[in-house]
Amino acid sequence: MVISDRLAQVPDSYFAKTMGQSVEHGPLPLINMAVGIPDGETPKGIIDCFADALREPSNQKYVAFHGKDTFKQAIVDFYQRQYHVALDKEEEVCILYGTKNGLVALPSCIVNPGENVLLPDPGYTDYKAGVLLADAQPQPLVLKPPYYLPQWDQIGSDILKNTRLVYLTYPNNPTGSVATQSVFDEAVAQFKNTKTKIVHDFAYSAFGFDHKNPSILQTEGAKDLAIEVFSLSKGYNMSGFRVGFAVGNKDIIQALKKYQTHTHAGMFGALQDAATFALNHYDDFLEEQSAIFKRRRDVFETKLKDAQIPFEPMKGGIFLWLQTPPTMDGEAFVNYLLQQQSILVAPGIPFGEHGENYVRISLAIDDEALIEAAERIQTLKHLYEQQ
Template sequence: MITIEKSERLKNLPPYLFKEIDRQKDEVKKRGVDIISLGVGDPDMPTPPHIIEALQKAATDPQNHKYPSYTGMDEFNNAVARWYRKRFNVSLDPAKEVVTLIGSKEGIAHIPLAFINQGDIALVSSPGYPVYNIGVQFAGGRSHLMDLKKENDFLPDLSAIPDDIAKKAKLMFINYPNNPTSAVATEEFFKDVVQFAHKNNIIICHDAAYTEMAFDGYKPASFLETQGAKEVGIEFHSLSKTYNMTGWRLGFAVGRPEVIDGLGQIKSNIDSGAFQAIQIAGIAALDGDQSCVDEFNLEYTKRRDILVDGLTGLGFSVKKPRATFYVWVEVPKGYTSAQFTSLLLSKTGIVVTPGNGFGSAGEGYIRMALTVGQERMKEVVERIRSVEI
């Protein structure tokens, strides 16, 4: 029998903060409690039929059964460029400024491997999508955390980053509309980021997965709309949330050609590209009628209003989000994020995500995803109403 020892990179991973939640969830299920999960950001509505039909047709073509291009089909990259021009009025060269991803998570995890050396620094938001920090760690770098605070509208305070850290940093990860806080960025903030990047020679990696999930007429901007942005970085996008395609694993990165090329080099050595039939379905999604996106957002708006209005009526401090399908809720006084998450699960069968699971600066909050229908969302409010807090 050989001895199995995990690598240092795995040993050094942050602890799995949701392990206790999973244990409690199993216990609650065993009691026969009806679980309502608002914990995972996975859309519950199906992928639109025209996208599924495009996949079905493409999957029968033997030409699509071969190895795909490492960096994406020309046709898909061209569709990405068309979509960016139409949606954001941003011009892209599909041959140099677009790379296809097996979901944006894959690209986000791999980008540090292209630019981070042992001991290098990346600027990472806290709270934030855990993959930013983990990708940096896997590449041998270290993260300097930029705390997102309520008093700063959950935007990082660039002036609070020490000069010596800024000068050493290679990458900065930002994400707006934001997961988990649902905050949105201002034009002024993006301008400040571009100026900061130029001053300190930092590559900006903007995670724009939620730009199409917006409400009340609000249209989130692309970072690349900002003058000079394409000179300093790239933007990650995904079809997952926009078209309810989380399981399909298709996304893309766009922007500075040298950065796109570096990411493409990593991908060509690690993966073999996205299945062409799925890329063809992606073309149907990007080029097709976008009314399905409007319909999804209308449904999310109704769910948001039920949940936020209900929680506000119960005395919770919560701001109605303008984008994403997350609601960022302050926990009642006297509770930590983990304690309140545990209370909701054990007393009501409602699963939420503790804010500290996204970084220490998320302590004091929970994240609730709008991933159940309106009637179930009403039930969420009523179950919480029944609990003595």
């Protein structure tokens, strides 16, 4: 195989291997609860805007490397409207070709070989790839139940001293935990006046069930050391569009933009127009999305509680973090659910060592399938009673 030593050290992406792959399951109809994107359609107004923008002659040519002024202004207006955060559209905004691209590229932009990067455990699987590609050192930021929040005093001073970047993500994928503003206040205070920077992955920003999810940039002084990465994929049902952006600390933003000048030649103008329309016109839709998943959360958790099946409380996002029966780890339970109940879920171990005895369940399925899946899982109560 022809592959560089650097790339060879990066594990295969779990979801790249499994997404779209055919699976063999038991006799019941398959219910796929492993998918990581909301199941609704993109709003018609956004689709219509995109269709019109396709016919615009200026969108059929190269556009400015760092994005249309209209798109950047929509981002600025959105953050002011939603979070009361002021942004400079030239210095504090970077358009991303899907947020994953930015999250994986970031270590190569600001981290030197050998420096530490703290990664949430449990946390999104592909952060680690970006760290390894930068020849940096991934270190676990262990998040413990039931709240899955950072405990900075539990990290060794030698680790912190050599840490250049910290990844945070709330609502958390995979645990469904959320952060209050005080969590971000503590993180900013922890790394103020150090060389350590923070990136907050805000992919599931729309989905907050007990309170609106705060932005890290609402914390005083956050822009001195932090950026936030926002995705249009989940809140607007636009995952296929691959559009997001990073906002915040101008030095990190400029590093990302420099990187992009060598890897991209400007986002397709019609995509930018569609994203602009979404940001400017669909605030109410974000609230509707959250309400849909809160209702699904309530239904699913009630079914689990009735059967006394243990799980971590889901406060935001689209995933529920389910404990495995005591006789199985996550991978064994995934196989058991698939063969015995025809339910496909994701094992916890790709999300970090502390996910070994969990599975991630997506609620991005219609109500009928959701209730059917919950009732099938209820029949497994006996597995949790085994010692």
